[in-house]
Structures are given as C-alpha cells and as structure tokens.
Amino acid sequence: MQKSIVKKITSEKHYKEIMDKIYKLMTKGSNGVTKKELQEIHKLAIIAQNYEMTKFTIEPSETLAGIIEMKMYERKLKQKDLAKELQVSNAKLFLIMSGKQKPDVDFLKAVHNKLEVNADFCLV
Numbered sequence: 001m002q003k004s005i006v007k008k009i010t011s012e013k014h015y016k017e018i019m020d021k022i023y024k025l026m027t028k029g030s031n032g033v034t035k036k037e038l039q040e041i042h043k044l045a046i047i048a049q050n051y052e053m054t055k056f057t058i059e060p061s062e063t064l065a066g067i068i069e070m071k072m073y074e075r076k077l078k079q080k081d082l083a084k085e086l087q088v089s090n091a092k093l094f095l096i097m098s099g100k101q102k103p104d105v106d107f108l109k110a111v112h113n114k115l116e117v118n119a120d121f122c123l124v
Contacts, residue, residue, distance in 0.1 A: 009051035018048050064111070064122065065097045071115040086110040 009015045022044050025037050033041070061067050072082050083093040088107060095101035103111070108122040 007047070009047060015048065015051050015055075018044050018051075022048065064103065064117075065099065067117055067121065068097065068111065068115065071117070085114055 009018060022041055025033060025041050028037070058070075061070060068082070071077075072079070077085070079093060079097070080090050083090040086093065086107065087110060092101065092107075096103050096107065111117050112119045112122050
C-alpha cells in the first residue's frame with residue numbers, strides 16, 4: 001500500500017510533524033540519504049515553505065523609515081552602506097530614519113531610484 005502524498009499543511013501540529021520529518025532525513029547527511037529521500041525532502045520543504053508564506057507574513061510598513069529598513073534587510077546592507085548608496089551622510093540617514101529630520105527631495109529621489117520605492121509612497 002502506498003503512503004498518501006501530503007500536498008498541504010493543515011495545522012500547526014501538522015507543520016511540526018513535517019518539519020520533524022525533514023529534520024530526521026537531513027540528519028542522515030548528504031551521503032546517507034537515498035535519491036528517493038532527497039526527493040521527499042525537496043517536496044516536504046516546498047510544502048512547508050508554502051505554509052510558512054501564508055502563516056508567517058510580514059505586513060508592509062506604512063512609514064518611509066520602515067520601508068527603507070525592509071530594503072536594507074532585503075539587500076543585507078548596513079546603515080553606512082545604505083548612506084553611501086543614497087549619497088547622503090550616515091548622520092543624515094540616521095536623523096531621517098529616527099524621525100528627527102524630514103527627508104528632502106534629493107533624499108526621496110534617491111530612495112525612489114536606488115531602492116525602487118514607489119514614488120507615490122515617497123511623496124505621502
């Protein structure tokens with residue numbers, strides 16, 4: 001009798017079971033798993049990822065500083081690297097990000113062009 005193929009995770013408990021199964025297979029190491037087990041890891045990982053994408057979402061920020069922080073995270077940039085990319089001083093970027101200084105037009109243009117933030121959002 002063939003096992004039923006899991007297509008979708010239906011609960012947190014089910015998710016944990018899938019993750020435990022992936023972990024057990026992966027602890028065998030790359031030389032210890034069969035080709036069939038590798039395929040199973042791959043399928044289970046995709047199913048788990050789909051569940052995670054619906055369960056563990058991050059709401060988009062409603063502030064310019066929040067959007068900039070998300071872009072920094074996505075690009076794995078430190079604040080000093082972002083300041084250089086936006087062609088502003090680290091101090092100016094810090095002041096804008098902390099809300100102590102309003103962004104000027106040149107800064108907003110750089111955020112739009114370099115970080116690809118929607119211009120409508122920058123102007124709000």
